[in-house]
Amino acid sequence: MNFDLTADQEALRDGIRSRCVSRFPMKRVRDGFDRSVWDELGEAGVFSLRADGFGLADAAIAFEELGRALVPGPLVWGHLAAGRAGGITGGIDVVADGPVIVEHLDAIDALAVIDAEGVRLVPAAVIAGAEPAARPLDPLTPVHRVGRLPDGDRIGGIDLLTQWRLEGAVLIGAFLVGIARACTDLSVAYAQERRQFDRPIGSFQAVKHILADMAVRTEVARASVHAAACTVDDPQMEVTRAVSGAKLLAGDAAVTNGLAATQVHGGMGFTWEVDVHLYLKRAWLLGTAFGTSGAHADTVADCLPAKGDTP
């Protein structure tokens, strides 16, 4: 048992991190997703990590850095579909209730659809009658409302569906941990720089306690996501319990930290100019992907003894 990052994993993390810092500064991130983002990440090997022999734990480390930089795009779907689809692949899990809302429809070549029987691939060009949202909740994730999705080609059954749901939840979880981390970093920096009552607001316990909780929440969620990724790579406890717990904690950490960051930034946190709202909005969006917090909490609970069982 050695749950520390290996030297290789630290190198992977640092490599992705420095690429994000140099290639995806917030100015570019704010321009949204396009083919150049996809191509660059592809060249960096983000989508082919697994084919290149890396495990899900390694991919999670990479996706945490992508989340920290808030890189836009259907990145988790691209990673899942790598080797099965050409071009830019987005995705949707239509088992979720409610309207069919497709992300990045104008930018993708194909849409991977998880349905009750497995996974199918639909060319974006054949999706008709899609209504774009003029004002998407996350300005960096354009969405379309789609009436009916064409059938497309089935690329996998229940086994692939199960694998994608688990891996997708872990990678979205990792991305969310990155968001939680970024919200903490932004808030700590702001609390050190912003002065009121003749001193940095970060010196006040009313503020610094919020920041301490943000840091703890991030660290707990990170441990959970890493544990889930390791469990998928090498199952030794209930995989669903580990994965659902991770998505649940990561989603809650990202949203709670996004809200806390807004509060710590005061009036500035309510402006379009400051980046905090972009992180919070993505956290809300990703909270709806690969299972909601409530559904995942129920899944974990189903792994516990039932009423009347002898523990």
Add this chain to the structure above:
Amino acid sequence: MDLKYSESDEAFRSELRAWLARALPELPAHPGREDWKARRRFDTDWQRRLFDAGYAGLSWPREYGGRDASPSEQLVFLEETTAARAPNVGVNFVGLLHAGPTLMTEGTDEQKARHLPAILRGDEVWCQGFSEPAAGSDLAALRTRAVRDGDDYVVTGQKIWCSFGQVGDFGELLVRTDPDAPKHRGISWLILPMDLPGIEVRPIETVLGSSEFSEVFLDEVRVPVANRVGAENDGWRVTQVTFSFERGTAFVSEMVEARRLLDDLAALTADQVDRRELGHIAAELDALWALTKRNVSQAARTGSPGDGALMIKLAYSETRARLGELSLRVLGRAGLDLDAPEVGEMVEERLRTLSLTIAAGTSQIQRNIISERLLGLPREPMMTL
């Protein structure tokens, strides 16, 4: 990064499991909660059995009689003893998890030789004498005076929240040796033999009706200078060493215990809303266990448990409070009787764990430490930690 226990960890697990299967049925019945003499006898007897079987002081170096076990073996030990519902550390808590590690790091050779083997064998019970009525979160404001007189310190003052004060043979005692120095610089750490003249122990009744804590009154108690741990007036630094053990490791067994309690509660819970909350708490406890594994892995590599260790106490105590609240909600009116068969323990645990966000540094103090030491935020004016 992997979570898998090694073959030798698993071998240790089977050996331990087999021993527990033999040893536990031989134990006498657990004594009544307030029969402190009997509790001391029971807990030290268990400690002696662990010692004889080679399971005492797993983390301690061999030179002090420990096993020098790997961190993962220590986690296996906690998992197995909890699963088997073996006795917990009980009155040996302060000696094994607090005073012992402090002496190992800061004590003289004589102090180590005198106390460490005795703690490990269950021959010696320790209690804590840090807090005072006017020095809680602001511990460095402590006023108990120690005046040097020949080879002794003459100690006068009052301590409070002394864990296991009623049964302690020795106390960890913080005293002010230089009243003129800034408050952090005039403190010394002493070993207090609890049988010295001038010591009076008065139990405190907790919200549980229990009395594991005491007030200790010291009236011109003569403590040998040889009992000082660390240099004179360097006691605050020594105290930080003690705290790093208390906050870093002492909560690990609590966490394993909480996971067992969660399973017990699940077996009583049908309501979907309550079960969803259970799922949420289970996810948090699983994550904290993963974070513990990360901490011990980092400790094995770097010698220091890293940032995660500072966070465990805060996060665990908050999660534990949620579990406690949920248990009362699930039990409903069945929880109105502390002695109710099978569920009384849960109600009692809810009461006991009210202390977790207060003891060993309140959650508010933990947040100060995390924000200042980890995040680098400035201190609040007029306040030093």
